[in-house]
Amino acid sequence: MYPRNAIRAATALSLLTATAAFAETITIATVNNGDMIRMQGLTEDFTAKTGHEVEWVTLEENVLRQRVTTDISAKGGQFDIMTIGMYETPIWSANGWLVALDDLPADYDVDDILPAMRGGLSLDGTLYAAPFYGESSMIMYRTDLMEQAGLEMPDAPSWDFVADAARKMTDKDNEIYGICLRGKAGWGENMAFLTAAANSFGARWFDEDWTPQFDSEPWATTLNFYLDLMNDAGPPGASNNGFNENLSLFQQGKCGMWIDATVAASFVTNPDDSTVADKVGFALAPDAGLGKRGNWLWAWALAIPAGTQKEAAAKEFINWATSKEYLELVAEKEGWANVPPGTRSSLYENPSYQDVPFAKMTLESILTADPNNPTVDPVPYVGVQFAAIPEFAGIASQVGQEFSAALAGQQTAEEALAKAQALTADEMEAAGY
């Protein structure tokens, strides 16, 4: 009885404009990132406009991934909207698990979404998830420490410059570490950074026959470079540091440089949370002179699982949360520096946004990442810091553990790479490649 009413209501809703007469309660699974927390705080605006109530399920990134993946593959139907990323969207939409977002209203202006973001969230030209914020990665550095070291950070530095600067900035007695990089095991943690960095050294996950490439020279170069740099200039216990741990180290003024998500820029420059808010500079992720930079491309996006009873209300929410109006709403309440970045061209054309110190660098980083040609040599997969195949998350988590153990000094780079090669080859064979 009730579901039938809900379908009726939903149909009516899609015919009418939003009225409070058919108020629904939608359940949304999302990540505990700053921008999503902010969105939750603004839910009242959505409820006031449409009458729909929202129930939030907020989880840590890894946990969220497993919850939504389990829910969607088992057709659990717990959520009406899921926050998913560029990795899941192509795989899930190919399985027919997501509702196509091809009927968003005209004033939503789909063409305003940056091509890199739209491409990464579409299948055969149809959008299946609307980007809430987009990110790449870049260098955040301490201008005062850079000056003390007698160096000047170029806009587009090389890895050698970064390594040299990191070693010069390091002052372990005073808990100043030249560079903080991710070391915590996980395909979305250390492997995101290392895969993106490996791209700039010319390494790739698989060659065009899907043969794993960890036994190749570029991977050895990448991993050895990373381990040497972290041992000389990284914080102690770096093998347990992920995004959040490094963020707090940087905010406490303990890192000279940090190469990580562009969205972190607003957290490190926010005087309420950061002790070094006025001393942060930005630069593009480093390169090794091979024509690719070590920056990734990622979007957190909102998608509707196929089979939800509340599709119309869910679409209204997506329309609200990823619209131009939402950006203005956040700007009005929290300031332009805090709007979700990286999704719409119009935001970067907006004069008020151009005053934000990291806006230009974020956009440039996003524009230089190419999911279809992520590294120097051609690859059979799509994705900059991941390969968009279902097996990738499982494989990369295990590879991440080997690399993390190498950073903890429990094995050499060569041992870690040999194990990574063996387990990747094994998993790929089992998957039928």
Place this chain on the structure above:
Amino acid sequence: MATQHSRSAARIMMAPAVILLLGWMLVPLTMTLYFSFKKYLPLRGGDLGWVGFDNYARFLSSSAFWPSVQATLVIVGGVLLITVIFGVLLALLLNQPMWGQGIVRILVIAPFFVMPTVSALVWKNMFMDPVNGLFAHLWKVFGAEPVSWLSEASLQSIILIVSWQWLPFATLILLTAIQSLDREQLEAAEMDGAPPLSRFGYITLPHLSRAITVVVLIQTIFLLSIFAEIFVTTQGSFGTRTLTYLIYQRVLESQNVGLGSAGGVYAIILANIVAVFLMRIVGKNLDA
């Protein structure tokens, strides 16, 4: 004296509970067995047919299998050792009449009420963090290089965290056992001139043997499946991947339900081996 009649009445009355418990166990167990013989990949279209013992062979031949069994046993053994030894000592201490006994007892029991995830996070960030942690500051005060606990001594750190959680349980059980000890026996021994250590060794410890058996058995059941502490701290790196964690990785990270289910069956077998082993060694105490 139970008559034939009253015994069958008792059986009928117990039936609902027994059936419910059996169903509770049998349904997941049957599903695990069912999936373990299937190639079931949710992200690749779900059920891809029967594969016989393929999953079992693959799980066993994986390079991660034996290290994970070893890590599991090391954690179980380490935690049992620490909780039993310190549990006995704490129980002896709490049994002494002292000022503020009630408050002290509550404080000792407190860790048991903290959720594993929360306590692991607190340990990781407040105590063991090599830059901001309490231990790191302590080490620095004495001029030593802070230890990155979770990567350099990962297994030991996890044993420490889990022991801290289970110590109250052991202490409670052992304390109640000590309180039931006959004071007169101890007094008689004291009058005969037995030194404190002998009194402990010949009277208190034998009296505690049953309680220790209960602690060991119950804790083993729970410790074989610890997960949250590992998930929150090391994500299974640095040799802390237990069998439970490996199964979780296979099912949820690799999205291979068949392979993980085969691992689950192995875990059941391992748990039974450990249980039989324990029953042989310590189970004798329960017969008395």
